[in-house]
Amino acid sequence: MDTVDEFLQKVRNNQEPFGGVRLVLAGDFAQLPYIPKDGENVENMYDNAKWKACFGNKEFSLTQIYRQEDKAYIDLLSKVRRGNLDDEDIAKLESLKREAPEGAVHLYARKKCVEAYNKKKLEELKSQGEKDVHTYTAVDDGNTEALHAMPVAQKLELVVGAWVMLLQNINAKEGLVNGACGEVMRFERHGQESYPVVRFT
Numbered sequence: 001m002d003t004v005d006e007f008l009q010k011v012r013n014n015q016e017p018f019g020g021v022r023l024v025l026a027g028d029f030a031q032l033p034y035i036p037k038d039g040e041n042v043e044n045m046y047d048n049a050k051w052k053a054c055f056g057n058k059e060f061s062l063t064q065i066y067r068q069e070d071k072a073y074i075d076l077l078s079k080v081r082r083g084n085l086d087d088e089d090i091a092k093l094e095s096l097k098r099e100a101p102e103g104a105v106h107l108y109a110r111k112k113c114v115e116a117y118n119k120k121k122l123e124e125l126k127s128q129g130e131k132d133v134h135t136y137t138a139v140d141d142g143n144t145e146a147l148h149a150m151p152v153a154q155k156l157e158l159v160v161g162a163w164v165m166l167l168q169n170i171n172a173k174e175g176l177v178n179g180a181c182g183e184v185m186r187f188e189r190h191g192q193e194s195y196p197v198v199r200f201t
Contacts, residue, residue: 001048017054025055030081035109103163105181111151122157131159134187134194158184158196166200175200 008019029046036042045051068074076092079085085093100106108114125131136156140147148154152167162184170176182200189195 001045001050005050017050023054028081103181103183105165114151115153122159122162125159125161128161131161132187134158134196158187160184160186164196164198 005018008021009015010019012019012021014020033044034042065074068077076089079089080093106117108117126133134157136158138147138152138154138156140154158164164182164184166176166178166180169178180200182198184196185199186197187194188197
């Protein structure tokens with residue numbers, strides 16, 4: 001926030017907050033905060049002096065919920081969002097626990113946890129029999145520091161049966177969007193390169 005404020009003041013030659021630009025910030029401010037890297041100190045946006053000075057008493061809450069209609073469910077979600085669950089609410093959530101189906105996506109907060117889980121599942125597939133491992137190594141160019149911060153591995157190993165996830169949109173009409181998952185069915189060679197054939201679900 002401080003960086004944006006300083007930048008706008010400089011380019012607009014205006015010392016008012018954010019260079020005099022009128023800002024409307026929208027979003028769910030109860031979402032999980034940014035997860036800092038090891039040793040990184042991150043300030044909560046709402047504790048920032050600029051936030052308090054500019055937006056502290058100019059907040060409006062949108063109360064109409066459109067995605068759900070079940071009032072009990074809405075009330076439960078609202079309590080989770082505010083962090084004020086009682087024993088009855090917790091028992092209700094506990095009753096919903098069930099075994100994850102085969103192929104379910106696992107969510108982790110940190111990239112290293114994702115890589116550890118993926119490596120474990122890959123080793124399980126390798127141990128199931130004779131399977132060729134196909135390795136793909138990224139060729140980085142430009143701002144390599146920014147590339148290394150991306151949620152992708154520099155080296156990717158695949159075998160038949162591995163599950164993969166798209167990390168960017170390719171074809172929205174065909175359902176090939178960020179987060180789409182699929183299974184590697186086989187590998188096809190084109191010239192000197194071997195490419196995975198994936199069946200997306």
